[in-house]
């Protein structure tokens with residue numbers, strides 16, 4: 001059973017991912033050892049309170065939720081309120097959580113849980129990578145302690161979603177992403193190339209909206225906000241639940257298709273800062289960087305049906 005530490009910026013698709021993880025926990029198919037939040041869609045404290053709210057609604061208690069870094073390593077902070085709402089949850093007005101946030105900071109939590117579970121921890125990251133980058137600086141042995149790092153981020157052949165080439169999670173902290181992709185640990189990267197084709201629409205959204213449970217009603221209302229934000233991009237009624245694909249590939253890698261390539265982050269480009277660059281040449285010149293396993297596609301039906309069943313089953 002995977003032992004997961006979830007690092008996120010909750011966020012609508014992060015919240016959908018929490019619901020998916022909650023269903024795995026209830027089914028005894030995954031352990032969630034902790035959640036850490038980072039700046040990104042919202043500030044990290046709001047993201048942590050959102051996380052607690054969603055976990056409580058899904059009937060999950062006892063998972064420590066740690067607030068993380070509030071600023072990127074080398075640039076000003078930006079939030080994505082236009083995509084996720086001022087509250088990060090599509091302005092759904094969930095009640096304040098009853099539980100407390102952890103006293104530990106998210107990067108320290110990463111180091112503690114990796115040390116307590118050597119070789120076992122899956123780090124699932126669906127926000128900017130500042131907490132992971134900070135944890136690498138806190139403990140240089142971290143790469144030897146973690147089983148796998150699964151990241152939603154980047155764009156290769158697909159256009160960016162913040163600038164022409166840059167995807168949000170990498171663009172929010174390019175220096176941290178470069179640290180994570182350049183470290184000697186097994187990284188699985190789930191970029192826009194893999195997530196965009198999984199956009200949910202029509203029948204999927206109708207089945208969610210027709211289901212009579214508190215969680216389904218919440219998910220459906222939250223996604224309405226996201227659908228409106230996606231209208232100019234998708235040009236149809238739908239939305240991309242990026243982060244849940246990364247979570248599903250962490251648990252069930254067989255539903256993905258991958259290539260293995262060294263990945264770098266552009267840190268200086270005038271128009272391309274925050275862009276992910278892969279080396280697709282058959283013979284890269286003596287690249288000593290460990291290749292990243294990059295998802296380039298997935299079994300879309302399996303992803304959509306599994307996610308819907310998870311949310312309806314809570």
Ligand code: BDR
Nearest residue numbers: 011013014126168169242
């Ligand atoms: C990523 O950016 C965020 O807005 C989403 O939550 C997702 O993690 C997609 O680029």
Ligand code: CA
Nearest residue numbers: 011014126127
């Ligand atoms: Ca996210």
